[in-house]
Amino acid sequence: MSALTFELKGKPDQRLDLSPLIPAKLNDLKPKDIEALAIGTTRVKLSVGDAFKVKGNDAGSLRFVGTDGRCDKIGAGLTEGEIVVEGDAGAYLGDAMKGGKIEVKGGAGVLAGASMSGGSITIAGDAGERAAGIAVGETLGMRGGQLTINGNAGPLLGERMRRGFVIVGGNAGDYAGGRMVAGTILFKRGVGRYAGFGLRRGSLIFIEAPKDLLPTFCDCGVMEFDYLRILDRWLRTTGQHVGLGDRARRLMGDMAALGKGEMLIVA
Amino acid sequence: MPELKLKGVTVVDTFAEAFPMVGTRIIITAPTLEWALIAARTMTGFATSVIAAGAEAGIERTLSADETLDGRPGVAVLIFTMDTNKLQTQLRNRVGQCVLTSPGSACFAGLEGEKKLKLGASLRFFGDGWQMSKRVGGRRFWRIPVMDGEFVCEATTGLTKKAVGGGNLLVLGKSHAAVLAACERAVRVIDDVPEVITPFPGGIVRSGSKVGSKYKGQIASTNDAYCPTLKAAVKTALPLDVEAVLEIVIDGLTKESIAKAMRAGMHAIADGGAEQGITHITAGNYGGNLGPHHFHLKEIIA
DSSP: OOEEEEEEOSOOSSOEEOTTOSHHHHTTOOHHHHHHOBOOOSSSOOBHHHHEEEEOOEEEEEEEESOOTTEEOTTTTOOSSEEEEESOBOTTTTTTOOSSEEEESSOBOTTTTTTOOSSEEEESSOBOTTTTOOOTTOSSSOEEEEEEESSOBOSSTTTTOOEEEEEESSOBOTTTTTTOOSOEEEESSOBOSSTTTTOOSOEEEESSOOSSOOTTOEEEEEEEOHHHHHHHHHHHHTTOOOOOOSEEEEEEEOTTTTOOEEEEEEO | OOOEEETTEEEOSOEEEEEEEEEEEEEEEOSSHHHHHHHHHHHTTTOSOTTTSSOEEEEEEEEOGGGSTTSSOEEEEEEEESSHHHHHHHHHHHIIIIITTSTTOEEEEOOOOSSEEESHHHHGGGGTTOOEEEEETTEEEEEEEETTEEEEEESEEEOEEEEEEEEEEEEEESSHHHHHHHHHHHHHHHHTSTTEEOOSGGGOBSOOEEEOOSSTTOOEEEOGGGOGGGTTTSOOOSOTTOOEEEEEEEEESSHHHHHHHHHHHHHHHHTTHHHHTEEEEEOOOSTTSSOSEEEEHHHHHO
């Protein structure tokens, strides 16, 4: 069995909605039926067969090849299986996904992992604004699982996040962790302005101290955190050597909101 | 039937009668092994017998820094009771009073299992609203603010209902010193067997009991058949030249681990035992009708 592969033939003249292409929906379909699935977003009808060359037969493991930033909703609602994207992903990557694994070799558009509640997404490149943020029609952002962005993240990363773990390898934009309810974001590099704006609970962990701190975050000083040791050791088991150590400056905030959140700035 | 001898010590053809228990394992870590041991010893103090101590608990083994979740030295503790509710209460009270209070400590689950016992999930209330829940790698931890920083405690730990309590060995000898030395040897080797503890003081109990008493309300009383001072008056189990009897009680997460511990213990007792005056190794039972697990000494050393 080889991964079910969708190779983009050319540049379609409309954005694509690839949400029908997840293992749970493809499992029982014949190749002919898969090619007939509608993925257009305009009045001009477009099917999988029109846009993609389909190969392989293992619907539990999907591969998208040659995709670009207009291929939206890859892995949206994913519950199981694995999706590898050899190219860029459009908006709503892994939107509201509950389980499974998505790996993007390129970058992703807006709202990657929005309101996801389980599973994991890894983006090798940059992610657009509102990654791990609020999906359309939802009141909360990410609710579980793990989102790894190895490049830069756009503004409003993790907006109203409720649970889950986000790790950003590059820089994050303004309002990172804005209005977060709970959960954890680990920033390996810098963040823009207003990080933690409206933070209620949850942890923002910084390797580099943020340049601008909101005045509504209050200092508790530097101390040891066993939590950082646990996190660091777990990250190492997943192959990521972050070097968190065990000491950090703790700031509590946002005191303009509930104020039970924290920034841990690794010392 | 020929008498079975192990290096000159008679192994009585009998069996240890043991009971099903519920049990769990937790891992305590601390800045140093010494402090992890202090927390563990405190938590497992006064946990010799469910007759009146509420639980039977002990230290299973120590853990090096690279074996624990937070990379600090740790101690694995086993705790057993007769039912799940009692175990939950004992665990909460003992971890709450003895581990939470111990400087620099953290506490983690040490057993997987579908059934769970609350650990941090009940102790978190000590945080008075300042506690934080953190999920790392699918496991949930509570961070509870305390005066030396944070007490990190995993939310739950697994529970086993296949635990066994009351595996035992009785050692008979011609002098108190010889019996004590033999039992010390046995406890030392049993310490190295995984999944078991010896809950009594130093792993050894001198007041073996029988069920019931002549006094109303006394549920257990001295095992007169093994009291050397009563040889003349009761139906004694002791030869005239036996001066002292000591018992090693073993609780374990599985019956296989208890059998292993008893086997190791018997060999350690017999090693040089005969020359020192150890005469018999036997085991305690209630006729076989009370406990479902029977550890026949003959089969164990076979």
